Amino acid sequence: MxxxxxxxxxxxxxxxxxxxxxxxxxxxxxxxxxxxxxxxxxxxxxxxxxxxxxxxxxxxxxxxxxxxRIPSRFERAFHAYQQRIQRALHNPFPYEFYFKQGSLLETKFQAEERRRERMMLGAPFGLAEAQTNAGTKAQSARESAVEALDREEEEIIPRISxxxxxxxxxxxxxxxxxxxxxxxxxxxxxxxxxxxxxxxxxxxxxxxxxxxxxxxxxxxxxxxxxxxxxxxxxxxxxxxxxxxxxxxxxxxxxxxxxxxxxxxxxxxxxxxxxxxxxxxxxxxxxxxxxxxxxxxxx
Amino acid sequence: MSAAPAVGRAAAPARHAFSLRPSRPPPKIRKPLKRGDKGLPIPRCKILIRDTHPSRMMDHYFNTLQDDLMYMTYVHESGPRKPPRQIRLKFDPEDPYTKNRANMPVGGSHVGREPAPVSSWDNVVRLERVQIHTMVKEAVSNRTNLLGPIMMLRAISGETEGGGGWRTSEGVQVVRGVKAIGGWLRPGVPIGAKVDLKGPKMYDFISTLTEFVLPRLREFSGFVMPASSQQNFTPSSVSGVVSLGLPPEAMGLFPQIEVNLDAYPATTGMHIHFITNAEGQGAQNKARALLSGCQVPFVRK
CATH class of the missing domain: 3.90.79.10 (Nucleoside Triphosphate Pyrophosphohydrolase)
Structure with a gap:
């Protein structure tokens, strides 16, 4: 096959x-x-x-x-709409089982999650909380360090040969x-x-x-x-x-x-x-x- | 062909001018929504989440596999079938003396001898659902041992109870003992977990399995099929279900679990049941042909 x-x-x-x-x-x-x-x-x-x-x-x-197949414009709009509903209405996710508190993985996940939320639902969502104390500042510094580690160059072959x-x-x-x-x-x-x-x-x-x-x-x-x-x-x-x-x-x-x-x-x-x-x-x-x-x- | 063929990674389609996110603010709320007991707003209509992305394996089934399977499993019959042979029941149904006895045809059950239905375009073998199931023996002594496997199935399947607003979505379910087994199991004791997958999620699971897990399994050449000399009217071979087992090592190869393998206290293996619409004689072979087309490897002993 x-x-x-x-x-x-x-x-x-x-x-x-x-x-x-x-x-x-x-x-x-x-x-x-x-x-x-x-x-x-x-x-x-x-x-x-x-x-x-x-x-x-x-x-x-x-x-x-x-x-x-490249999805049609309607399909892409439909999928984006469904993704937004899903993000807004999904069942609660049990963070406490999957991540140890304060671990690198948790930090990474939260950063990614915020970015996805921002992308999906728009401005007030997914913004980091007001950075008043040193703790959140350290947190965001850690997040950016983690992101820098993950950034990779990806080579893309064109669809048109x-x-x-x-x-x-x-x-x-x-x-x-x-x-x-x-x-x-x-x-x-x-x-x-x-x-x-x-x-x-x-x-x-x-x-x-x-x-x-x-x-x-x-x-x-x-x-x-x-x-x-x-x-x-x-x-x-x-x-x-x-x-x-x-x-x-x-x-x-x-x-x-x-x-x-x-x-x-x-x-x-x-x-x-x-x-x-x-x-x-x-x-x-x-x-x-x-x-x-x-x-x-x- | 060219030196760098276009097999594989394709560039994302050119970004269009329109945005998939509404750019303007939502309209003002004139009539606020009713709130439930927990203070959460209740939408005016029932919201169901449908497909959130195109499914590659599903496209492959409907574009390529379905046609091929129809050609492969087609059996030509000239004219309509003869009506099935009427076999006398063991006891006279009119006889009040044997009224409440189980009344089987003479010669035993004929369940496995049913012929496959007439081949047609609408009964080409297709997957109805996939069930993942795991039994944890340690859960009998301490039911918290079940937590790891439950979370593992949840991570693999992404299913939750009532997820996406679907009443039929049951999420990961706890399997309980049915019968008392001397000194070990009592009815109602949690012993395992299972989850049902349907639709695009099912096809996504199969593509994860065949692209991430099975190729990386050590010393694995394929799932061993029963010998070809095996009788073709056993209950399993006429039911259209293919069941495969994965060892505990394979669980860590699922990307969803691999990302934080430390979170799971102990790993267990799992059974995967691929449930298809095939029925009658040769049903399991049709189901295997379908899975083989999804790149699940099978070998003869």
């Missing part, structure tokens, strides 16, 4: 260096190769097995979101908060069409095996993928001209964990990682109507 989306509060600090050399295989990240890479990996050789003419399998290869800026549709880095799907550009009847990776079923093979085999045959073995189920997630029936019986195309859902597509350059001309809206303009009408309900809107 794919990695969870990340937000700014839960990011491993050393990730940029770590992912530079691809030690972690948990995310679909690798330096992208152009579409015309040499087929260095061993691709399954075309076998002489008997194939069924009318049954085909296709794989909807998904890159799950790896960034958290280089792939977004250059609109590189081959990159897996683009649109981190959306579901992306793989489309391949192929030659079909002297025409270039965009399709999911697909292929035919061989005799003695079950559907989900055929789906996996065809995916590797078209996209190369440089990917770490996982086909979600043995059941197809959709069916597209169409009758092409000249054939008596309609052709059946079964769709399977898969996730990409690591690696990148390396098309063999003969059948597949190009590839793209696209969101649902971007796919509509590349697919022809009939095919789009057949596949659109299998894709995630978000």
């Amino acid at each position: 794919s990695a969870l989306p990340r937000c700014s509060s839960c990011f491993p600090r050393s990730a940029s260096t770590r992912h530079g050399i691809i030690l972690s295989r948990s995310l679909a990240t690798e330096a992208s190769a152009g579409p015309s890479t040499t087929p260095a990996q061993p691709t399954p050789a075309p076998s002489k097995a008997k194939i069924y003419e009318t049954i085909r399998t296709a794989v909807i290869l998904n890159r799950a979101p790896f960034l958290t 280089k792939a977004d800026e250059s609109n590189d549709v081959r990159s897996l880095d683009r649109k981190g908060e959306r579901n992306l799907y793989l489309l391949l550009q192929k030659n079909s009847d002297d025409k270039q069409v965009w399709r999911f990776p697909e292929g035919q079923l061989q005799k003695g093979e079950v559907l989900h095996e055929a789906a996996e085999r065809n995916l590797f045959a078209e996209c190369g073995a440089g990917m770490d993928t996982w086909v979600v189920s043995r059941n197809p997630v959709g069916l597209y029936r169409h009758s092409s001209t000249g054939t008596p019986s309609p052709s059946h195309l079964f769709f399977y859902k898969a996730h990409i964990m690591a690696g990148q597509v390396r098309p063999n350059g003969t059948n597949v001309l190009d590839y793209a990682w696209l969101t649902k809206e971007e796919m509509e303009e590349r697919l022809d009408k009939e095919y789009w109507v057949a596949v659109r309900d299998m894709l995630s809107d978000f």
